[in-house]
Amino acid sequence: MSLKERVQEILGSDLIDLTEFRSDICVEIPKGRLVHVLSRLREDGGFDFLSDIVGIDNLHLYEKKKQKKAKKGQEEESEPERQGPPPPRFEVVYLLLSLKTNERLQVRVRVPEEDMELPTITTVWRAANWPEREVFDMFGIRFKGHPNLRRLLMWDEFQGHPLRKDYPLEGKGEERHLNYDVV
């Protein structure tokens, strides 16, 4: 049985979307089922290794889409626009690897701006500790139940989340000051 079929079987109804690009498989799953799906992929799918956790901010992409929609709407008002909630701005990608079969899998979860919280998966892979801290540091996505959710790269007093697209590249003039500067 191929990897695609196996993943489809394991995920079942939790599978929102599955794309394949040059034999790399990427699946999207609902936010609420994250821990369940990932622990099943670990137990039954053989994905025993968590390579990395990556955050994505799709701000410009969605703004462009919105503008396109608005233009279309002006030109042909008769076309019915699909109503629904705006697309979630953030994505978190879990990169899994099976050390036995050397297969890889991307698992994507969408995170809307209004509810920036995901369950932690440190209960599934303890290695998720630092990657989750990094995603929190850079994007401000909180991980519920994380044992030590502090900033990983920036210093503790730092305000803002630098990898968000609306954060200026040159920063907002933050400087680090420590107590012994005064002496």
Add this chain to the structure above:
Amino acid sequence: MGFQAIQGEGWLLAKAEQLINWGRSRSPWPFPYGTACCGIELMCALASGYDMARFGAERVAFTPRQCDVLIVAGTITKKMVPVLKRIYAQMAEPKWVIAVGACACSGGVFRTYSTHQGIGSVIPVDVYIPGCPPRPEGILYALLKLIDKIEADHPLYKQRSKLVEALEAAK
């Protein structure tokens, strides 16, 4: 040599300043502060191929208490700035600073939220080396320039005004 020696009978005459400068300029012990790729070039300059020890940078000190030249080789992030300040403060006088490479001099290509734009705004720098990274010859050249600077220094004259002030206060 910067001072005249009159030989015979075990006498040596020189200006005290020149004697001090002679000693200082021939033993600029470095403190390697390598944070990025410039640190690799610094290691190369210190190792046997280029052998910085030829110019008196004999012993690499891994404690700021026992060194003369702080060689900052690499990107200094804003998170690192207090550490750099503290290390400079821990160094004993006399002390000099060489900024190696574009990042330490000006932030280099990293004009970003996390990179400090040049260490010159935090600690006084004596020699800047351009390059990304500079070759080991560049680092040796900077050390020679620093030695020139040390030889042209007036260590006692600088203390003279302080001495005069202290004497007048004692009166």
